[in-house]
Amino acid sequence: MTTTATPQRARRRRSRxxxxxxxxxxxxxxxxxxxxxxxxxxxxxxxxxMSLTNWNIFGTSQFVGLDNFVRLVNDxxxxxxxxxxxxYSVLHIPLTIIVSLGLALLLNNKLRGVAFFRTAAFFPYITxxxxxxxxxxxxxxPEYGPINEMLRFVGISNxxxxxxxxxxxxxxxxxxxxxxxxxxxxxxFLAALQTVPRELHEAARMDGANVFERFWNVTIPCLRPxxxxxxxMLTINSFKIFDLILVLTNGGPGQSTMVISxxxxxxxxxxxxxxxxxxxxxxxxxxxxxxTIVQFLWNQxxxxx
Amino acid sequence: MKRIITxxxxxxxxxxxxxxxxxxxxxxxxxxxxxxxxxxxSAWSVATTPEFQLLADAFHEKNPNITVEVKDxxxxxxxxxxTTDLAxxxxxxxxxxxxxKFLTTFQEGGQLLDVSDVELPxxxxxxxxxxxxxxxxxxxxxxxxxxxxxxxxxxEQAGVDAPDGSWTWEDYDxxxxxxxxxxxxxxxxxxxxxxxxxxGFANAQNDADLLAGxxxxxxxxxxxxxxxxxDGAQESFNTVTANQLTYQGEFGKxxxxxxxxxxxxxxxxxxxxxxxxxxxxxxGIAPIPQLDASTTGTxxxxxxxxxxxxxxxxxxxxxxxxxxxxxxxxxxxxxEAATALAEIGITPALLTDPVIDAYFGAEGAPQDxxxxxxxxxxxxxxxxxxxxxxxxxxxxLNDMNSAILSESMSVDDAIAEAEGRVATEVx
Numbered sequence: 001m002t003t004t005a006t007p008q009r010a011r012r013r014r015s016r017x018x019x020x021x022x023x024x025x026x027x028x029x030x031x032x033x034x035x036x037x038x039x040x041x042x043x044x045x046x047x048x049x050m051s052l053t054n055w056n057i058f059g060t061s062q063f064v065g066l067d068n069f070v071r072l073v074n075d076x077x078x079x080x081x082x083x084x085x086x087x088y089s090v091l092h093i094p095l096t097i098i099v100s101l102g103l104a105l106l107l108n109n110k111l112r113g114v115a116f117f118r119t120a121a122f123f124p125y126i127t128x129x130x131x132x133x134x135x136x137x138x139x140x141x142p143e144y145g146p147i148n149e150m151l152r153f154v155g156i157s158n159x160x161x162x163x164x165x166x167x168x169x170x171x172x173x174x175x176x177x178x179x180x181x182x183x184x185x186x187x188x189f190l191a192a193l194q195t196v197p198r199e200l201h202e203a204a205r206m207d208g209a210n211v212f213e214r215f216w217n218v219t220i221p222c223l224r225p226x227x228x229x230x231x232x233m234l235t236i237n238s239f240k241i242f243d244l245i246l247v248l249t250n251g252g253p254g255q256s257t258m259v260i261s262x263x264x265x266x267x268x269x270x271x272x273x274x275x276x277x278x279x280x281x282x283x284x285x286x287x288x289x290x291x292t293i294v295q296f297l298w299n300q301x302x303x304x305x
Numbered sequence: 306m307k308r309i310i311t312x313x314x315x316x317x318x319x320x321x322x323x324x325x326x327x328x329x330x331x332x333x334x335x336x337x338x339x340x341x342x343x344x345x346x347s348a349w350s351v352a353t354t355p356e357f358q359l360l361a362d363a364f365h366e367k368n369p370n371i372t373v374e375v376k377d378x379x380x381x382x383x384x385x386x387x388t389t390d391l392a393x394x395x396x397x398x399x400x401x402x403x404x405x406k407f408l409t410t411f412q413e414g415g416q417l418l419d420v421s422d423v424e425l426p427x428x429x430x431x432x433x434x435x436x437x438x439x440x441x442x443x444x445x446x447x448x449x450x451x452x453x454x455x456x457x458x459x460x461e462q463a464g465v466d467a468p469d470g471s472w473t474w475e476d477y478d479x480x481x482x483x484x485x486x487x488x489x490x491x492x493x494x495x496x497x498x499x500x501x502x503x504x505g506f507a508n509a510q511n512d513a514d515l516l517a518g519x520x521x522x523x524x525x526x527x528x529x530x531x532x533x534x535x536d537g538a539q540e541s542f543n544t545v546t547a548n549q550l551t552y553q554g555e556f557g558k559x560x561x562x563x564x565x566x567x568x569x570x571x572x573x574x575x576x577x578x579x580x581x582x583x584x585x586x587x588x589g590i591a592p593i594p595q596l597d598a599s600t601t602g603t604x605x606x607x608x609x610x611x612x613x614x615x616x617x618x619x620x621x622x623x624x625x626x627x628x629x630x631x632x633x634x635x636x637x638x639x640x641e642a643a644t645a646l647a648e649i650g651i652t653p654a655l656l657t658d659p660v661i662d663a664y665f666g667a668e669g670a671p672q673d674x675x676x677x678x679x680x681x682x683x684x685x686x687x688x689x690x691x692x693x694x695x696x697x698x699x700x701x702l703n704d705m706n707s708a709i710l711s712e713s714m715s716v717d718d719a720i721a722e723a724e725g726r727v728a729t730e731v732x
Contacts, residue, residue: 056693057392058414077730134549141547164543166713254708254719269385271696272410 050278068279081263089238104189122183133247166256192226341370345397349380406689417442418618431613443617445654446637449567450611450685459562463487468591477594485538493538495561500706509610509686510596518727542710557583572650575669590676
């Protein structure tokens with residue numbers, strides 16, 4: 001009698017303990033989850049429904065099926081903003097990786113005042129976007145800006161119009177956003193560089209590998225997890241670029257810097273066409289998801305090797 | 306176990322209580338048993354925009370049982386915040402219409418009461434801007450229209466004849482070129498980078514339908530500005546945007562001798578000259594140059610543009626309060642309110658002689674006849690037609706404006722592109 005009761009009691013105690021731990025775990029994440037559910041999850045689910053409706057915010061929405069998506073395909077402005085978003089991303093992602101990794105490599109050395117330079121490189125990331133826009137607009141000013149003054153000084157008689165020229169506005173935005181983001185990604189790379197085993201470098205040096213070979217065959221493979229994280233974050237952030245462009249150029253001149261996020265803002269908040277803006281948001285969401293999945297698969301394949 | 310459940314339940318209730326703080330519930334109708342009531346009115350930058358409190362106080366003085374409570378909104382996000390409040394059923398009783406182009410959003414969303422029965426004084430400007438299919442959804446109390454500000458000292462210094470009310474745009478161009486040539490360091494004129502600074506005149510003086518989707522009539526206006534920019538008679542669009550020039554600084558610091566601008570600048574300039582933010586110089590106001598001689602001269606009525614600012618009434622207001630709100634609208638449009646507004650430098654929608662006397666009674670205001678004529682006499686056509694397509698069309702025309710003035714596109718190509726976009730994207 002007692003021999004059968006004891007394991008049952010022990011099982012019950014174990015299951016109670018598991019239940020207790022589960023509830024405890026849930027209660028810890030509950031405040032955060034409630035915030036996430038109210039402010040993110042529910043709005044995102046509603047967004048998918050809204051993308052199938054015609055709604056100007058007041059009253060009831062009218063279900064229109066896939067009409068908004070058909071309209072997006074035929075909308076020249078959406079196509080322009082889509083291409084501009086890709087244009088921005090294709091320039092911004094590699095440039096930011098190269099610059100921030102270069103800075104990290106440079107500031108990973110034991111230099112005098114390295115802490116100061118690391119802080120200085122991080123500063124743009126925490127600077128107000130409005131201040132960045134104001135100062136860079138002045139720097140890039142076509143007639144009186146110091147950048148064009150310098151270009152004229154070195155003999156370029158017809159320097160670019162930068163933010164005021166349809167051809168140069170996007171490269172100028174990329175330069176500014178790279179300058180702003182480089183500090184943040186530099187910190188990530190710096191942290192990763194500290195974890196690269198010194199012995200590997202020493203072994204490679206013993207084998208006669210030069211600096212470039214050591215960088216390519218030792219440092220880069222060790223940085224792969226960080227590189228993957230940085231690439232994914234940069235890609236998503238590039239697709240979502242909005243605030244900087246809004247204050248720098250407001251999408252202009254013409255539509256030369258209009259990106260998908262700004263298209264969404266215009267349709268939603270300026271033209272009160274929330275159903276149509278939601279459809280464009282869904283496209284942006286899918287674009288981010290698809291590219292991120294591709295990056296994950298690619299990373300998995302590389303890791304398997 | 307009990308403790309865990311208690312903690313979990315406590316957290317849930319706490320979170321739900323927090324979430325509950327922001328929503329639900331409805332405001333009472335706000336009418337007390339003795340008939341006294343409070344009306345809420347949406348406004349922006351109340352600390353620096355005294356007109357709302359002035360009207361609220363003056364109305365309360367005449368109707369002691371009605372208090373108008375001014376609800377302050379962020380000016381940059383006024384329409385978005387107001388829209389959110391209205392959609393949540395928490396909107397104000399009296400809805401100030403900051404921009405006419407948003408009227409139809411509120412009206413089509415069933416947020417505005419029909420106010421066609423509010424009696425307005427004869428000659429008030431801007432009332433038609435609030436009519437949709439003949440029904441009024443708001444009434445104006447203020448209407449700024451665009452005039453030409455000019456610096457009398459710089460004209461004298463350059464030896465150029467000051468505007469006399471007879472100018473067409475050709476005369477304006479010639480004066481700008483001559484001023485720039487004769488002045489040391491100052492431009493002939495300053496046209497700010499807003500699309501309305503150019504397109505507003507082109508639309509009004511051609512009596513064009515903005516929504517028709519054809520914009521060839523804007524071509525001469527753009528060609529003129531490009532020529533002025535090219536000749537250095539006016540600051541280039543690229544410098545204005547890149548250096549974030551302000552129109553107050555350009556005219557107030559005498560960097561330009563002329564400036565087309567709305568009449569709201571009168572009060573700003575007076576106060577900036579008094580505070581020392583603007584230089585001390587003599588200035589005047591002239592009618593805006595005209596397309597041709599048929600509307601020039603003080604015996605004719607010059608054509609300009611401008612949008613009114615007005616008040617609408619929340620469609621969900623209780624019946625008891627609706628009449629009081631309509632009384633407020635009628636009061637805000639009256640000569641009494643217009644005079645009080647004029648005294649603090651606001652351009653009212655009603656510009657009778659006593660109102661104009663009050664307007665120019667402020668210390669530092671110009672005293673010449675042409676200035677009085679320019680502010681009082683004009684046919685002001687709306688900048689934004691009341692339509693749900695206006696915002697989309699204006700966005701496209703804004704892109705066209707920056708493409709042309711930054712010289713990124715030729716005038717013809719940019720106009721053709723805008724026409725194509727209006728046809729395919731707005732319908």
